[in-house]
Amino acid sequence: MSDLVAVYWDFENLHAALYDLENGIGSYRRDWRTRQPELVDIDVIMEYAASLGKVVMNKAYANWSFFYSYSRKLQEHSIDLIHLFPRGSHAKNGADIRLSLDVVEDVSLLSHIDKVLIVGGDSDYVSVAQKVRSKGKEIMGLGEENSTNFFWVKSCNEFKYYFSLVKKLAPERKTGLTEMLPVEDDLTEAHKLLRQAVVNIMSRTGGGYAPKDSVKPVMQRLDPSFDPTDYGFDDFDSFIQSAPFLDMRDDPGGEQVFLSEPAEDAEPQPHSAHAVQPHGDDVQSVLRRRKIFLPHPSIFYDGLLAAHTLLLNHTYPSFDSFIDDLLKEMQKIDEDARRNEAVSLHRLMFKSYSFHLDKQAGTIGLAPSSQTFDAFLNNIIFMLTRVLREEIGDELTTKDLMENICQDERCRHNFERAIESVSE
Numbered sequence: 001m002s003d004l005v006a007v008y009w010d011f012e013n014l015h016a017a018l019y020d021l022e023n024g025i026g027s028y029r030r031d032w033r034t035r036q037p038e039l040v041d042i043d044v045i046m047e048y049a050a051s052l053g054k055v056v057m058n059k060a061y062a063n064w065s066f067f068y069s070y071s072r073k074l075q076e077h078s079i080d081l082i083h084l085f086p087r088g089s090h091a092k093n094g095a096d097i098r099l100s101l102d103v104v105e106d107v108s109l110l111s112h113i114d115k116v117l118i119v120g121g122d123s124d125y126v127s128v129a130q131k132v133r134s135k136g137k138e139i140m141g142l143g144e145e146n147s148t149n150f151f152w153v154k155s156c157n158e159f160k161y162y163f164s165l166v167k168k169l170a171p172e173r174k175t176g177l178t179e180m181l182p183v184e185d186d187l188t189e190a191h192k193l194l195r196q197a198v199v200n201i202m203s204r205t206g207g208g209y210a211p212k213d214s215v216k217p218v219m220q221r222l223d224p225s226f227d228p229t230d231y232g233f234d235d236f237d238s239f240i241q242s243a244p245f246l247d248m249r250d251d252p253g254g255e256q257v258f259l260s261e262p263a264e265d266a267e268p269q270p271h272s273a274h275a276v277q278p279h280g281d282d283v284q285s286v287l288r289r290r291k292i293f294l295p296h297p298s299i300f301y302d303g304l305l306a307a308h309t310l311l312l313n314h315t316y317p318s319f320d321s322f323i324d325d326l327l328k329e330m331q332k333i334d335e336d337a338r339r340n341e342a343v344s345l346h347r348l349m350f351k352s353y354s355f356h357l358d359k360q361a362g363t364i365g366l367a368p369s370s371q372t373f374d375a376f377l378n379n380i381i382f383m384l385t386r387v388l389r390e391e392i393g394d395e396l397t398t399k400d401l402m403e404n405i406c407q408d409e410r411c412r413h414n415f416e417r418a419i420e421s422v423s424e
Contacts, residue, residue: 003053003114009060010120024351024367038069061095096124121148129155150243159224168229209258283404295341301408302333315363352383385418
């Protein structure tokens with residue numbers, strides 16, 4: 001018998017994140033009182049929900065006044081719409097609070113629910129996840145990567161990023177934001193996670209191998225957001241075969257994997273690895289956990305200046321063509337600059353909502369909120385500082401940021417402003 005699934009949508013949370021990705025940071029806050037375009041692929045999310053089990057409850061929370069464009073799809077999937085007016089002209093509609101209360105009540109009263117899926121990225125759902133798990137239920141999350149709280153991801157049994165699902169379940173759809181899918185993540189961190197999972201299984205079983213079918217569940221316990229499609233693989237089998245440190249063999253009980261290399265990771269460190277400074281290890285470990293990779297601190301500022309200049313003067317048909325041009329400019333600054341460093345700058349820009357997609361022309365350019373270089377740099381530095389401050393806290397200093405992110409003195413004032421802003 002399949003599991004019974006309850007789905008709860010913080011609909012405006014996901015839509016707003018996609019709107020900002022398309023139009024620049026703060027765009028939705030400016031335009032929310034206007035009729036909204038259809039950006040969320042409801043079919044993809046419902047397909048994922050169906051893969052978890054039989055959907056027996058499906059509620060979506062929002063101020064629905066401006067979301068008529070979604071009406072057909074919402075009705076097709078029999079989604080129960082809970083309408084919430086904002087309390088005041090600048091107030092939130094309270095969807096996260098109402099959703100949280102409903103989840104807690106439903107899992108307490110309806111014992112037949114096996115799994116809960118929350119579509120949204122707020123940190124408010126961490127406490128909900130704890131309550132759901134305490135009832136012996138599984139909690140799944142789904143959100144847009146740039147706007148999803150890290151601790152909410154970690155509190156789930158499984159977490160899916162929206163674009164990962166689009167790539168996996170609807171790769172043929174090329175409408176609007178799907179053109180902005182980021183390039184695949186660096187495999188280095190995924191292979192480290194894979195090695196850790198295999199070592200953990202072997203230490204628990206006391207053998208020199210791990211059952212292949214037990215590896216992915218352990219990886220998802222270590223990182224609920226792990227998805228092989230983020231790294232360009234169609235399935236987990238393809239991903240595990242890409243690991244140079246693993247071998248496989250067939251046993252009567254099924255396929256087994258074992259380490260073919262010593263436990264110490266033999267992969268070379270990227271050019272962007274930095275020397276460990278005071279708090280430096282903290283900064284670097286946080287960035288790695290958040291899947292944020294940086295160019296060398298000595299070219300961070302000039303690399304971003306080159307990226308901004310390119311986008312200010314050109315539009316691009318794809319991210320790949322932009323990255324190709326950016327790499328050429330970075331190699332003028334440092335002849336040792338490599339493509340992965342140009343990719344890392346592209347991803348920083350993606351995470352800080354620095355791109356704008358012109359749907360009619362089918363081109364990528366600079367977001368309105370990033371037209372000046374100072375605003376562009378501030379958005380990126382604020383995003384990095386906020387991420388680091390969440391884990392390092394008050395110990396994070398301008399010196400740490402200068403040593404580990406940008407060694408150019410022109411970044412100092414931006415870091416000081418960012419630390420002051422995130423401390424308020």
